[in-house]
Amino acid sequence: MPTPTPIQSIVITLIQCLLVVIFVFVVVPLTVFAERKVLGHLQQRLGSTRVASGHVGVTGWMNRGMWKWGRVPVLSYWRGIPGLVADVLKLILKEDILPDKADKFVFFIAPALSMVAAVVVFAAVSFVPGVFFIFPTWFPYVGGLPVSGGIADINVGLLWILGVASVGVYGIVLAGWASNSKYPLLGGLRSAAQMVSYEVPLAISLLAPVVLSASLNFGEMSARMAIGLPFWGLVPQILGFLIYLTCGFAETNRLPFDMPEAENELVAGFHTEYSGMKFGFFYLAEYINMTVVAALASGFFLGGPWLLPFGLQGLVNPFLPAFLSWFGEPHAIFFVVKIIFLLFTYIWVRGTIPRYRYDQVMSVAWKYLIPMALFNLLLAALVRCFAV
């Protein structure tokens, strides 16, 4: 296998970045669409499960047949798509209003900060161990060279992820301040307090995988957590997953922890004064953050690119018959499927659980989640000490 020159490796890294951005911009609109559909079904919202583009196309023709036949159409997967298209068009075409008294520089930089902090996390995420694919030899300039499964699988990957995610707070705080208005400021402050609080149990719950796998590298961690743990490693993994997921909901400001934009208390929170594509950036950043949290949860707890979650793969693999060995190997598709399932869980929870009060949110973090995360860390240390 030829070794790339520095310039070629830069080109390959740029291609990887492009692939990740494409992945993100495919997943995010699909998540928005799925959110409309799933919430529509969960809460009997009429629009998003029924609006369709009329009677065009094959599905339209078949649906028309179904209605005539006196049945509700089964082929309604794409119903609600016009709503999504209208939403995106509105974001792009709407006038970009700048409040008179706003601080222009900060008002402009805040959405960019949230967006960048959300996307850059993916640099340290490794989608599949080793080589992802090899460029075919006819490919110009980089033909025949391997592309690894992560952009930069650095040995402090977890710290990079936590550090950059903590920079994301600035977007919200600065947006609240720059709008120069009451509700955005309150929303921004509340959200900053919430995110700073939930970062503590989040980081502690991620320490359990660090202790169990003795590494800070994303790829190594997910590999050890998936196939390198003894049976007792299950307990801290499952408990840690639940704690991590709860904190992840709070970190991404999703229901039941969507304090920053609690509509009936704060209008729309920190982005009250934002419109057009600046608001669109906050919107995108929220969904990218959801994807990031889902990627970390599936990487550290759900086995990453291996099929079975919670380290079960390592227990099952020795007994796997030869014709099923494809399922014992890591594949990027498993990783993506887990991310998509967790994104569905986000929507599921949003449709099910009502919002907490603000003091309840804080007491959940400080009185319950932090002690539980510490206990989980202790369990992980015991497993590491006696069972590995």
Next chain:
Amino acid sequence: MEHPLETIGRNMFAIFGVLALCGAAFVVASKSAVHSVIGFLFAMLCIAGCFLSLEAEFLGMAQILVYAGGIVVLFLFVVMLVEMSKKTEKTVFQLQSRYAVVAVMFGAAAFVGVFRKVIFGVASPDALVLRPELTQGLSVARQNAQALSRGLFSDFLLPFEILSVILLVALVGAVVLAKTERV
């Protein structure tokens, strides 16, 4: 003849250093305190970049995590809540500027005096190590984090613990100061 991109790669430290200085200059020169905090954040991130270019990746990440993610957020909170009057400063430099200029010049002279050899002289081939026998274990470590944790939790455990006790004292002091009004 090396490619210009390779030259850039070799000089990452200088690039990040200059960017950090630009951020620091922005902190001093900007009229709004919140803008200063943003410049400070930028400078902190660039210093993390400097650490990374020196292959001190753990230190770089700790820089982002602790300074950019924690301390500057607190700065921002204080500045935001204090600066509610939205009164921006009329002049860039304040009344104390005369004394400040003298102090800065004195500091710069002292800096050049102390670091004259470092800046203009030839670098020493060996790192200065106070206790060479302790560094034997560090060469086993595969990563920054391992070397650092070995240093902190086995070789220099007592100084580390004493430092954390000092931090605890500061913490208790802060709680006492904040509590007295209410009692």
